[in-house]
Amino acid sequence: MKRFFCLLLVLCALLCLAAPAGAEEQPEAFTDAGSIRHYSQVTMLVDLGLISGYGDGSFRPDSCVTRAEIAKLIALVYADNPQADGGTSFPDAAGSWAERYIRYCAEKGIVAGSGGLFRPNDYVTAQELAKMLLVVIGRGSTGYVGSGWADAVNRDAEALGIYQGYTSAYDTPITRDDTCLLIYNALQCSAVTGKAASGALTYALDDLMNPKSYLEVRFGLVRYTGVMTGNECADLTADGGTLEAGTTKLAGHKAFQVSSDLSLLGRTVDIFVRDGSVVGLPCAAAGEVAHTFSQADSMEATLAATGYRTTAETEYYSNFDRADAGILDELPAGALVTVIDHTGDQKIDVVLVTSFEKATVAGTSPLTVQRGAEALQVKQFCVSDLFRRGDEVLYTEIGGVGYIRAE
Numbered sequence: 001m002k003r004f005f006c007l008l009l010v011l012c013a014l015l016c017l018a019a020p021a022g023a024e025e026q027p028e029a030f031t032d033a034g035s036i037r038h039y040s041q042v043t044m045l046v047d048l049g050l051i052s053g054y055g056d057g058s059f060r061p062d063s064c065v066t067r068a069e070i071a072k073l074i075a076l077v078y079a080d081n082p083q084a085d086g087g088t089s090f091p092d093a094a095g096s097w098a099e100r101y102i103r104y105c106a107e108k109g110i111v112a113g114s115g116g117l118f119r120p121n122d123y124v125t126a127q128e129l130a131k132m133l134l135v136v137i138g139r140g141s142t143g144y145v146g147s148g149w150a151d152a153v154n155r156d157a158e159a160l161g162i163y164q165g166y167t168s169a170y171d172t173p174i175t176r177d178d179t180c181l182l183i184y185n186a187l188q189c190s191a192v193t194g195k196a197a198s199g200a201l202t203y204a205l206d207d208l209m210n211p212k213s214y215l216e217v218r219f220g221l222v223r224y225t226g227v228m229t230g231n232e233c234a235d236l237t238a239d240g241g242t243l244e245a246g247t248t249k250l251a252g253h254k255a256f257q258v259s260s261d262l263s264l265l266g267r268t269v270d271i272f273v274r275d276g277s278v279v280g281l282p283c284a285a286a287g288e289v290a291h292t293f294s295q296a297d298s299m300e301a302t303l304a305a306t307g308y309r310t311t312a313e314t315e316y317y318s319n320f321d322r323a324d325a326g327i328l329d330e331l332p333a334g335a336l337v338t339v340i341d342h343t344g345d346q347k348i349d350v351v352l353v354t355s356f357e358k359a360t361v362a363g364t365s366p367l368t369v370q371r372g373a374e375a376l377q378v379k380q381f382c383v384s385d386l387f388r389r390g391d392e393v394l395y396t397e398i399g400g401v402g403y404i405r406a407e
Contacts, residue, residue, distance in 0.1 A: 044280030061177035068120035090118035123173035138192025226250030263382035
């Protein structure tokens with residue numbers, strides 16, 4: 001088992017993948033909420049007043065976005081009441097419902113068109129959206145012109161984390177779901193205030209001289225970051241305990257009135273607050289290394305490559321109750337192990353061992369599974385997991401409540 005744990009650390013070092021974030025339950029804001037993969041990101045943009053659904057109550061996460069639609073959205077990311085001072089509109093945008101926003105974006109250098117046209121009804125690609133976002137957050141537009149503009153955009157968007165979690169091709173039309181992901185990622189980037197005499201970018205700083213995100217500066221939010229120690233699902237500080245419904249606790253902070261799910265416990269999490277109320281949903285913070293593995297993982301050839309290690313300060317949990325390192329010597333059948341390095345120093349801060357068994361989704365509204373002869377109503381372990389009838393899933397019970405996650 002020691003050898004197996006070394007394997008986990010190696011994989012963690014190589015993959016550096018973070019588990020997705022989400023809320024404890026899907027709000028019923030949209031009739032198709034169960035099809036939204038990036039629910040936390042969508043919720044943030046809804047709470048900020050940037051996006052909404054359709055008249056029938058749906059969000060249509062898999063629909064693609066037109067260039068006219070994205071011009072309005074990006075203009076609102078940039079300013080509360082975007083107004084163009086004048087200038088020439090693109091001839092194919094004249095009279096469009098979005099002409100005001102297209103003019104504004106062109107005036108700010110966010111869009112430039114192609115061949116003198118804007119093509120408002122064409123779908124926007126991921127790299128076109130990324131280019132707009134790079135300009136909005138203060139990276140300028142001069143570096144994203146000419147024949148190599150796409151390569152420059154993709155390089156910078158990858159470096160800044162704007163593409164984090166995006167899995168489709170950069171040059172293909174982007175969906176509404178993924179649009180929210182990229183915008184949310186861009187909002188997390190440091191807010192640029194200008195350039196120093198040396199040409200280096202300068203950033204907005206908080207009272208502790210840490211860079212503030214564009215999200216904080218533009219929308220007046222206060223960010224709280226800490227390890228999530230408890231919510232209504234479980235409490236890492238009290239074996240078998242839970243917090244009140246709709247409550248989330250970060251180490252070193254007060255409790256926040258917002259729901260969160262099991263997948264975030266033990267993780268470093270960002271919570272944003274404005275005027276005393278939480279905006280959006282808790283999300284895993286950038287810069288943390290976390291990954292979940294099963295006993296089936298076998299990459300023995302990479303064992304020698306690990307730089308990660310446990311220390312005397314490493315905390316261990318079994319089904320979210322405190323344990324010790326011995327839990328790794330004999331893992332329960334079907335266990336998954338999540339290793340977390342909060343700071344990227346290659347020292348494992350938290351090890352979570354969770355017991356699972358196989359089940360089959362029997363229904364989605366409400367969410368139910370068949371486990372042997374039992375039919376059980378369950379909750380999602382992570383809100384970003386999407387389930388359909390007949391799916392094979394992993395089932396666990398924490399505090400008398402059943403949860404499932406994708407197999």
